[in-house]
Amino acid sequence: MSNPSANSSAEKKSKFSLGNLNYRQQRIVIIIAFSAVPLLLLFTFSYLPLINMFIYSFHKWNGISPNMTFVGLDNYVQIFTGPEYFVVFTVSLYYFFATFIQMGLALYFATILTFNVRFKNFFKGAIFFPYLLNGVAIGFIFLYFFRPDGTLDGLLGLLGLGEYAQLWLGNPDLINISLAGTSVWRYMGFNFIIFLGAIQSISGDIYEAADIDGANNWHKFRYIILPSIRRIVELNLILAISGAIGVFEIPYIMTGGANGSATFVIQTVDTAFKFSKVGLASAMGIVLLIIVVFITLLQKVLFKEKGA
Structure with missing residues (x-):
C-alpha cells in the first residue's frame, strides 16, 4: 500500500x-x-x-568593557581639534612623492622591456619579485640594510663614500625618506607588471607604421604608448595615492612609528590597542575612509574633465 x-x-x-x-x-x-x-x-x-x-565611532569604549558610553560627535571633534592626530598626515607626503618616482620607474622599465632587450625575462622577474615577498620579510630585510654598519653603509664604504654614512632610521630628517624608498622598491613591481601588460597589448602594426614614418623611441612612447595606456596610468595613480595615505606595514615593522615615522594608520592602531580608545580609533578609521574615497572621486572627476 x-x-x-x-x-x-x-x-x-x-x-x-x-x-x-x-x-x-x-x-x-x-x-x-x-x-x-x-x-x-x-x-x-x-x-x-x-x-x-x-x-x-559615536561611543567611548575601551574595547574590553561590555558597556559603551554614547558621546555623539565628540570623537570626531577631538580628531579635528587635536593637532597630534592630523600632523601625522605630513608623513604621508613622503610616500605621496615617492609614488611618482615609483610609477615613473615602473613605466620606464615596462617600456624598455617591451622591446627586444637581452635577458629581458630575467629583468622582468627581478623587478616583479619584491612584490611577491611578504611585507614582514621586507621590513626585516631593510631593517638590516639601513642599520649602522649594515649593508648600505658597507656599499658606501666599498665605493669610497663611507663619509656619507648616516643613521638612516635614527635621523628624523632621513627616516621617512628611507622608508619611502623601501616602499618604492616593494611596490614598483606591481605597477610595472600592469604597465607591461598594457603596453604589450598595443598592436605591433602601429610600431611598424611609426618606423616607416621615421619615428624614434621617444616619439613612439609619447604618441603611441602613453595615449594607449592613459587609463591604466590613471588607475595606477589612484591606487598608489590611496596606498600612500594608508601606509602601515613597512613603517610599523621597521620603526614602530618612532622618530617621526608614524603614519595615520599607525596612530589609529596605537590609539585603539595601546591607549584602549577603540571609539576614537574607529572615528579615525572612518575619517581615513572618507579621505580615501574623496581623493579617489576627485581624481576620477579631474581625469574625466581632462579627457573631455
Missing part, C-alpha cells in the same frame, strides 16, 4: 528539481548558489566590521 505523504514529497522534489527549470531560471539558481557564500564572506569580514566601526 503506497504512502500518500511519500508520494506528495516525491512529486514536490520532481517539480522543483533543476532539470524542470528553463535555461534562464537555471542560470539564476546557479548564479545565486555560487554567489551566496562569497557574498556572505564579504559581508561578514568587510561590511559588518565597517558597520560596527561606524557605530563604535
Whole structure:
C-alpha cells in the first residue's frame, strides 16, 4: 500500500528539481548558489566590521568593557581639534612623492622591456619579485640594510663614500625618506607588471607604421604608448595615492612609528590597542575612509574633465 505523504514529497522534489527549470531560471539558481557564500564572506569580514566601526565611532569604549558610553560627535571633534592626530598626515607626503618616482620607474622599465632587450625575462622577474615577498620579510630585510654598519653603509664604504654614512632610521630628517624608498622598491613591481601588460597589448602594426614614418623611441612612447595606456596610468595613480595615505606595514615593522615615522594608520592602531580608545580609533578609521574615497572621486572627476 503506497504512502500518500511519500508520494506528495516525491512529486514536490520532481517539480522543483533543476532539470524542470528553463535555461534562464537555471542560470539564476546557479548564479545565486555560487554567489551566496562569497557574498556572505564579504559581508561578514568587510561590511559588518565597517558597520560596527561606524557605530563604535559615536561611543567611548575601551574595547574590553561590555558597556559603551554614547558621546555623539565628540570623537570626531577631538580628531579635528587635536593637532597630534592630523600632523601625522605630513608623513604621508613622503610616500605621496615617492609614488611618482615609483610609477615613473615602473613605466620606464615596462617600456624598455617591451622591446627586444637581452635577458629581458630575467629583468622582468627581478623587478616583479619584491612584490611577491611578504611585507614582514621586507621590513626585516631593510631593517638590516639601513642599520649602522649594515649593508648600505658597507656599499658606501666599498665605493669610497663611507663619509656619507648616516643613521638612516635614527635621523628624523632621513627616516621617512628611507622608508619611502623601501616602499618604492616593494611596490614598483606591481605597477610595472600592469604597465607591461598594457603596453604589450598595443598592436605591433602601429610600431611598424611609426618606423616607416621615421619615428624614434621617444616619439613612439609619447604618441603611441602613453595615449594607449592613459587609463591604466590613471588607475595606477589612484591606487598608489590611496596606498600612500594608508601606509602601515613597512613603517610599523621597521620603526614602530618612532622618530617621526608614524603614519595615520599607525596612530589609529596605537590609539585603539595601546591607549584602549577603540571609539576614537574607529572615528579615525572612518575619517581615513572618507579621505580615501574623496581623493579617489576627485581624481576620477579631474581625469574625466581632462579627457573631455
